[in-house]
Structure formats: structure tokens, C-alpha cells
Amino acid sequence: MNIALFGYGKMGKMIEQIAQERGHTIVAKIDVGTANVDYGAMDVAIDFSTPDAAFENITNCFKNGVPVICGTTGWLSQYEEAMELCKEDKGAFIYASNFSLGVNIFFELNAHLAKMMSQLEQYKVSMEEIHHTQKLDAPSGTAITLAEGIIGNSSYRDWKLDTAGDKTIPITSIREGMVPGTHSICYESDVDSIEIKHTAHNRQGFALGAVIAAEWIQGKTGVFTMKDVLNLS
Template identity: 65%
Template sequence: MKIALLGYGRMGKEIEKIALQRGHEIVIKSSGKETYDITEADVAIDFSIPLSAYKNISNCINNNIPVISGTTGWLDKYNDIVSLCNQKNGAFIYASNFSLGVNIFFELNNQLAKMMDTLEEYNVSIEEIHHIKKLDAPSGTAITLAEGIIENSKEINEWSLLPETKDNAVPITAVRTPEVPGTHTISYDSEIDSIEIKHTAHNRKGFALGAVVAAEWLVGKTGVFTMKDVLNIG
């Protein structure tokens, strides 16, 4: 499989290692300044920056190249990409996090939210910790977790990034500290006790492997998919 890496930072380099180990070829490595012919690739993996993601993904879909994206911070245009993909009969996957462990964590979060919804004594909150070079806050993973809580709650209808607070919102704390790949914690606190679930990434290999597996799965398909489709969970 010939892969285009759109975004050749730390994640792009980690994806390259995994892809080569799995017998694939990297035909394009773009850091945003290079010119390239996307049709040289069988599939594209976008881990660029928010300002570049929409252009990268659109270019792939317009040229009939399946594309997966793990770039966060551009989702105000997500519905536009979905419309374009359906119009062009393209193939597209967006995930805030491609890690298998995180996607299992998403499902645990959904189930816990359902169970906690009737217990008014508990207040839910999210904390995410990432490296200082991460550009967006809160993380896309934290937003996905918040959306899972919202979907399974009768009272909570949005999220807020602290120090901003809102009624009926999931408060999210975003911490930036050196050399942390990603830690996400969901807490339900009451006067009596606390319940907590947590995912800690030890390195970027899990994200990279999931991205390559998703790219392998997407080739030959048509439509807009998620990691639930790739991993057949939920």
C-alpha cells in the first residue's frame, strides 16, 4: 500500500515507522510547504495542523484518494467534508484518537455515563493532560468524551473549558506539560465518594498503529466511517 503522510511531525514519523514495519511504502511526506501529486498514493493519513487539515482532506477526496485524519481543531468544517465525501463517493475517517485503547475507553465512558445519569449526587468532570506542543485545547479526545457524556445524560447539554463554567455543562480542565503523550480522566464526585476512569498513553505507538490499521481498512471502501466501524465495537 502506498501511503501519503500529510503532516510529517512527531506523529507522522511514528506512523512512518509502523507503516514500514507492516510492509507499506511512504510515497509522500508533506510538512505543509511541499508540492506533491496526491494521486501517487493509495491512501492518505492526515496528521497536520488545523489550518491545513480541511485543504488536505478536500484535495484527497476530490482526487478519489481515501483519507483518514487525526488532526483536531478544524471540526467546524467537518460537515462540509462529509457532504463532499458523499458527493464524490469518497472514503473518509476522522477520529479524535486512533488508539485501540482509547476507543475502548470511549465505550466505557458511554456506559458509565448511562449508569450515572440517574444519580444526582454526582458531578462529572474531565481532565486532559498533553505535551506543551499540542496546539488545541481541549483535546479532540476530551471533546469526544464530553460528547459521549452529553449523549447519555438528560441534564448535561454542553461542555465548557475551565476556568469558564456553565450550568448543565461538563467542565474540562486542559493541562499542558512537557513530554506527555496524552492522559484523560473522567471523574464523578459526590460528598460520599468518587468514581474515576482513566486512560494513560505511554507513547505514540498506539496512535500510530491505529492510524495505519484504519488506513488499511479504508482502502477499497466508500463512505464516511469512524473507528467503531474499523474496530467493530459498540
């Protein structure tokens, strides 16, 4: 499979290594200032670029018949528009706030727990996410996905950074050291606490999941998620 990398930072380099180990070829490394892009050489594009570049990268691929795997966060105000353009161009697209296989199982566990806890109003939920100091967005895209999983399965209506409310999930974002990513969700009452937590030990899980998604999307048309890739739907 011929893979183009949009964004060649730490994640791009790790995806390159894992893709090559799995027998794939990196045919392009497109970063800020890249002038000429040969879409005809690509079987799939993997985008870990920047919030400002992601939408244009994605839609240019759709126009040129290239499936897209996108892990860039911070651009989701344009996600609905991207989905519509994907359908118009008969493209193929997977966006995930986190491609780690373990995290996507954690998403399902989170939603199931939220559904179980929804009838127990004595428990109040809170979230914490910890990442390295170079991470640009807060809260993380993974934390937002987790919050949406709770909102979709409970009476909570929204989330806010460091702000609790009757129907608001408070999210604490911590930036320290070189932490790849830790996410915890706590339900607390006067008598006890229930906590679930996912800790990434390195970035390899994110990169591997993106490559697996790229392998899975070959020959498909439509907008998908990691639930489809992992058959969790």
C-alpha cells in the same frame, strides 16, 4: 499499500516507521511548502497536519479518489462540509480525535458509564486532560469526544474549560513536560467518587491505530469512525 503522509512532524514520522514495519510504502511526505502532489501514486492518505491545512488536504484527496484517515484536530467547524464533499465525490473518510485502540475502547466505556450515572443526580462529573507543552489546542480533541459521549448519554448539555455549571461539564487542561496524553473522568458525590482514566505511555498507539484504519478503509466508500474499524458499533 502506498501511503501518503500529510504532515511530517512527530506523528508523521512515527506513522512512517510503523507503516513500513507492517509492509507498506510511504510514497509522499507532504508538509508546509510542498508544491507538487502526485495523488495517483497514493492508495490512502493519512493526515496529521495542522488545523489550517487539514480541510484542504482532505477535500483535495476526495477529488482525486484517495481515501483519507485524519487525526488532525482543531478544524471541526468544517467537518460537516467535509462529510458532504466525501459523499459527493464517493470518497472514503475516517476522522478520529484519537486513533489509539485503547482510547477508542475508553470512549465506549465512558459512554456506558455516563448512561449508568445519568439517573444519579447526586454525582457531578468533571474531566481533566494532560498533554505535552507543544500541544496547540485545549481542550484536546479526545477530551471533546469524551465530553460529547457524556452529553449524548445524560442530561448534560455542553462543556466548558474550567467552568462548572448545572448542566455543563468542566474540563481542566494541563500542559506539562512531554506527556503523550492522559484523560480522566470523575463522578463525585458527598459520599464517594468514581473515576475512569486512560494514560498513554507513548505515541505509538496513536500511530498504530491510524495505520490499522488505513488498512481497513481500502475498497470502501463512505464516512466511517473507529467504531467501525474496531467493530464496536
